[in-house]
Every structure is written in C-alpha cells, then in structure tokens.
Amino acid sequence: MRPIDPLPRLLQEFFYSHMLEQRNLSAHTVRSYRDTWRLFLRFSATRRKRSVATLVLGDLTAAMAGAFLQQCEQERKVTVGTRNCRLAALHSFFSFVAEREPIYAAQCAEVLRIPTKREAIRAPFYLEPDEVDAIMLQPDRTRLEGLRDHALLCFLYNTGARIQEALDVSPQRIRFDPPSYVRLIGKGKKERICPLWPETVLVLKALLKRQPRADNDPIFVNRYGVPLGASGVRYKLAQYVQAAAKTVPTLSLKRVSPHSFRHAAAVHLVAAGVDVTVIRSWLGHVSLDTTNHYAQANLATKRAALERLEPASKRKRPPRWKRDNDLLAWLDSL
Structure with a gap:
C-alpha cells in the first residue's frame, strides 16, 4: 500500500492546532497566511502539472518557493513588503513541519534559508x-x-x-x-x-x-x-x-x-x-x-x-565663552 503523504494533515494541524489553538493568532494573520498558501499551492500544482489535491510535501521545495516569490513580484506586481509577508507564511509552516517530521528537515531547512528581501526606504509622504x-x-x-x-x-x-x-x-x-x-x-x-x-x-x-x-x-x-x-x-x-x-x-x-x-x-x-x-x-x-x-x-x-538657529553672521555679540575673561584665562593656562 502506498504511504499517505503528510501534507494535508500538516496543513490542517498548522492552521487549526498551531495558529489558532496554541498561538491564538488574530483572524487577520490567519487569513493572510491562508491566502499565501492558497496561492502557493495553486502555483505549485500548475508547475507540477497536477491538481492541488494530488500535491505531496516533497513537491514544495525551496526552488518552488523561490519561483513562487519571483512570480509574486514579477507577474502579480506585489511590493517587496508583500513578498516578504508571503515568505513569512512559508517560513512559519516549514519551521512547524521540521519539528514534527524530521525526515523532511533538510527540505525545510532549504526553504528556511530563503532570505527576506531588503526594500528601498523612501521618504514617506503625508497628508497636509x-x-x-x-x-x-x-x-x-x-x-x-x-x-x-x-x-x-x-x-x-x-x-x-x-x-x-x-x-x-x-x-x-x-x-x-x-x-x-x-x-x-x-x-x-x-x-x-x-x-x-x-x-x-x-x-x-x-x-x-x-x-x-x-x-x-x-x-x-x-x-x-x-x-x-x-x-x-x-x-x-x-x-x-x-x-x-x-x-x-x-x-x-x-x-x-x-x-x-x-x-x-x-x-x-x-x-x-x-x-x-x-x-x-x-x-x-x-x-x-x-x-x-x-x-x-x-x-x-x-x-x-531651522529658524530657531541664529546664523553666526547675524550674531551681534561674540559667543559667551569669548566674553568670559576668567574662562579665557583658564584656557590660556592649560
């Protein structure tokens, strides 16, 4: 008999047991992670030319995750920040898997080594x-x-x-x-x-x-x-x-x-x-x-x-330290 792949069980445990019951994360975070995994599974199924239901954990490699993140940026035109949020959802799941399925530790480690991308920090605009x-x-x-x-x-x-x-x-x-x-x-x-x-x-x-x-x-x-x-x-x-x-x-x-x-x-x-x-x-x-x-x-x-700073050219009197004879005498004695 062909062994049952752990991917469906792990996904269910990750969302219901780990995220909701153990970590008690907000519904907004759960929805964000859910959307990421919905996109990632569909992307992986298309690349593997099979249905989502037939995917196995071994299909979700670091190369597949990297291709997915690249597609998010180049085709879906998401920002670097959104790309990093997608990566965080992947990292969280594979960290969870590594603790429960040691035989997949090497595969999980490769995914976890995918770095977040730095984003150029622009001066933020504001409403007057x-x-x-x-x-x-x-x-x-x-x-x-x-x-x-x-x-x-x-x-x-x-x-x-x-x-x-x-x-x-x-x-x-x-x-x-x-x-x-x-x-x-x-x-x-x-x-x-x-x-x-x-x-x-x-x-x-x-x-x-x-x-x-x-x-x-x-x-x-x-x-x-x-x-x-x-x-x-x-x-x-x-x-x-x-x-x-x-x-x-x-x-x-x-x-x-x-x-x-x-x-x-x-x-x-x-x-x-x-x-x-x-x-x-x-x-x-x-x-x-x-x-x-x-x-x-x-x-x-x-x-x-800036207006509180008086330019040196507009000062009518010398700085205080130059007006203090005792201070000047002490400096001369050094």
Missing part, C-alpha cells in the same frame, strides 16, 4: 491638514452612507488606527462622556486607549442615532448591517480623494489609502510638539524605531526648527 479637511468634506452627511464614511474618516484621523482596528470597533469600546476615549485592539491583540476629540464623539453619536448598534456589534456597517471590509473602504476613499482633488490639486499627486490617515495623525502630532514616546503609545507601536518611520517631521516643523 487642508488635504485631510478636503477629503472629509466629500461625504454627503445628509445620507446615512455619507454620515458613516465621514465618521470613519474622522475616527481614523483622530486615533491613527489601522483600518481593521477601526472597523472592529463596537459601542462598548467607546466612552462617550468626557474624557472621551476608545479602546482599540491592535496587532498581537494588544489593547491601547486613544482619546477622542469632541467633534469625533459628536459624529459617532449622530451615526449611532441613525443606525443603532448593539454594544458588541461593529459600528461601521453597510446598509444591510454587514460590517464593512477594508477593500470597500479603499474604494470609497478613492472616490472622495478624486473629488477633493478638484479643490486641492496636490491630492491628485498622492496615493491615499486609509493608512494615510494614520501617518497624517503621526506627522501632525509631531508638528504640534507631542513627544515621540506619546505618539508611540498613541499608534500602538512596540518599538520607537517603528514610530519614527511614521512620525516624520513635516517641512513646516523642520523650517521652524
């Missing part, structure tokens, strides 16, 4: 306050859909939340009475508290008045009461940005996504003089290095810092 205002003015707040979109944009800018963090928010996580705040659940299921502006509280109250939600139900839903998805938000935002670009032309030169509001919040907090450690807590980062990537000082902040 007038650009943020122009986008927020676009939703028609006389309609329920427009009121919902306006509330969501205000919430994203106020809190600097990731899009899925915002879409998961329910009424029970918000304190509407002063001092108002919201409890956000971020990456790694870490909770943080963000203050809410009175204006944000007002639009959220208006939305819940027109479309009441149970305490534990998501606030941002469609007309049928189904929670919004990130892709739907991106589609609507693109329409608002296109309309706002007619009054603020600089928006036509920028690629705006829901994450742009997170970056704008960080930049504008820096401009307001907020300490970077506070911004780290605001955005929910573990490391200050991550915060520094988002919290870039804008040109106005840099210009103000």
Whole structure:
C-alpha cells in the first residue's frame, strides 16, 4: 500500500492546532497566511502539472518557493513588503513541519534559508491638514452612507488606527462622556486607549442615532448591517480623494489609502510638539524605531526648527565663552 503523504494533515494541524489553538493568532494573520498558501499551492500544482489535491510535501521545495516569490513580484506586481509577508507564511509552516517530521528537515531547512528581501526606504509622504479637511468634506452627511464614511474618516484621523482596528470597533469600546476615549485592539491583540476629540464623539453619536448598534456589534456597517471590509473602504476613499482633488490639486499627486490617515495623525502630532514616546503609545507601536518611520517631521516643523538657529553672521555679540575673561584665562593656562 502506498504511504499517505503528510501534507494535508500538516496543513490542517498548522492552521487549526498551531495558529489558532496554541498561538491564538488574530483572524487577520490567519487569513493572510491562508491566502499565501492558497496561492502557493495553486502555483505549485500548475508547475507540477497536477491538481492541488494530488500535491505531496516533497513537491514544495525551496526552488518552488523561490519561483513562487519571483512570480509574486514579477507577474502579480506585489511590493517587496508583500513578498516578504508571503515568505513569512512559508517560513512559519516549514519551521512547524521540521519539528514534527524530521525526515523532511533538510527540505525545510532549504526553504528556511530563503532570505527576506531588503526594500528601498523612501521618504514617506503625508497628508497636509487642508488635504485631510478636503477629503472629509466629500461625504454627503445628509445620507446615512455619507454620515458613516465621514465618521470613519474622522475616527481614523483622530486615533491613527489601522483600518481593521477601526472597523472592529463596537459601542462598548467607546466612552462617550468626557474624557472621551476608545479602546482599540491592535496587532498581537494588544489593547491601547486613544482619546477622542469632541467633534469625533459628536459624529459617532449622530451615526449611532441613525443606525443603532448593539454594544458588541461593529459600528461601521453597510446598509444591510454587514460590517464593512477594508477593500470597500479603499474604494470609497478613492472616490472622495478624486473629488477633493478638484479643490486641492496636490491630492491628485498622492496615493491615499486609509493608512494615510494614520501617518497624517503621526506627522501632525509631531508638528504640534507631542513627544515621540506619546505618539508611540498613541499608534500602538512596540518599538520607537517603528514610530519614527511614521512620525516624520513635516517641512513646516523642520523650517521652524531651522529658524530657531541664529546664523553666526547675524550674531551681534561674540559667543559667551569669548566674553568670559576668567574662562579665557583658564584656557590660556592649560
């Protein structure tokens, strides 16, 4: 009798036992890994000229994984960051397999040796306050859909939340009475508290008045009461940005996504003089290095810092150390 290949069993154990039960990873991470493996298995089946159901673990070699990552970049046109996320999903599975199936250790080691790719770090763009205002003015707040979109944009800018963090928010996580705040659940299921502006509280109250939600139900839903998805938000935002670009032309030169509001919040907090450690807590980062990537000082902040430096040519008096005779005498004695 032909031995049963362990690939189907290992995949099931990896997703159900390892990721969900043992590591208790978020649903977003599980979906990301699932999508990677769906693509990888289809790619491997096409290369092997067989169906996905007939693939065996021995088919999933390091060469196959490398070809898959190359196809992701060249044909699917994904970014280096997305390519590295795909690789992380492959690494995680083969590390899991190496612990449970020692006979495949060499094959797993080859896959695990595939390195992540370095990406050129460009200066991040940010939305200026007038650009943020122009986008927020676009939703028609006389309609329920427009009121919902306006509330969501205000919430994203106020809190600097990731899009899925915002879409998961329910009424029970918000304190509407002063001092108002919201409890956000971020990456790694870490909770943080963000203050809410009175204006944000007002639009959220208006939305819940027109479309009441149970305490534990998501606030941002469609007309049928189904929670919004990130892709739907991106589609609507693109329409608002296109309309706002007619009054603020600089928006036509920028690629705006829901994450742009997170970056704008960080930049504008820096401009307001907020300490970077506070911004780290605001955005929910573990490391200050991550915060520094988002919290870039804008040109106005840099210009103000430059103006505080008095050029030597404009000084009317010599430096203090040159005016201190005792100090000069001490220096001469050295």
